Amino acid sequence: xxxxxxxxxxxxxxxxxxxxxxxxxxxxxxxxxxxxxxxxxxxxxxxxxxxxxxxxxxxxxxxxxxxxxxxxxxxxxxxxxxxxxxxxxxxxxxxxxxxxxxxxxxxxxxxxxxxxxxxxxxxxxxxxxxxxxxxxxxxxxxxxxxxxxxxxxxxxxxxxxxxxxxxxxxxxxxxxxxxxxxxxxxxxxxxxxxxxxxxxxxxxxxxxxxxxxxxxxxxx
Numbered sequence: 306x307x308x309x310x311x312x313x314x315x316x317x318x319x320x321x322x323x324x325x326x327x328x329x330x331x332x333x334x335x336x337x338x339x340x341x342x343x344x345x346x347x348x349x350x351x352x353x354x355x356x357x358x359x360x361x362x363x364x365x366x367x368x369x370x371x372x373x374x375x376x377x378x379x380x381x382x383x384x385x386x387x388x389x390x391x392x393x394x395x396x397x398x399x400x401x402x403x404x405x406x407x408x409x410x411x412x413x414x415x416x417x418x419x420x421x422x423x424x425x426x427x428x429x430x431x432x433x434x435x436x437x438x439x440x441x442x443x444x445x446x447x448x449x450x451x452x453x454x455x456x457x458x459x460x461x462x463x464x465x466x467x468x469x470x471x472x473x474x475x476x477x478x479x480x481x482x483x484x485x486x487x488x489x490x491x492x493x494x495x496x497x498x499x500x501x502x503x504x505x506x507x508x509x510x511x512x513x514x515x516x517x518x519x520x521x522x523x524x525x
Contacts, residue, residue: 359472360384360394366476367414376401399441410435417483421462426455470515478503497521 362385369377383389383397402410419427433447452460464486471479481503485496497519504518 357391357395360391360398361472363476365414365416371409371412371414372405373409376405395441399444403435403437407435418464422459426459473511473514474507475511478507 360383364377364381364384368380372380380398380401383394383401386394389397415427419430422430429451430448433451434444436444439447452463464483474482482500485491485499485503488496491499498521501518501521504512504515507515
């Protein structure tokens, strides 16, 4: 029930404020572009004209079972470096992987962001990312342009870009969030609180690196 307080104010202002914040967040959430350039080991990638995507500290799952030991050590050092910029990391990772024999590259796991795409689309992206005549930025731009040219039905198969701070999460938390995101039986409210449970279990030092969470869904 809406009441009036002294001075003519309404007693439901806190609820209205929370509801407005929720609807603004929901509108922003649904405006996120889909089909970004797949980030290393991540869900999706940055929207068009975005800055340099962050490189996670962890190697993409399955790489340690395929790469030669010397290349694996080199790749791990790049990922874990605290002195290299993200741009330098992308450049070195691209040069390292592009120089590998095709038979090694063929055994590397498919980026999780591409798993649901048709095989011909995967092959086209693979041909771009293996091109030795262009650098990683040009590859990212060409993949982005190619993805944007695809029919909407195919673009919808790609996950949205990962949320800010996603690169700081441990692999088990990333997997849990991915499962929540892909669960078609969850409504927005249920999904929000399941994500909150995952985030609340993170160590304090990880949570400190993350942006503030969105407001909770209103009770009505």
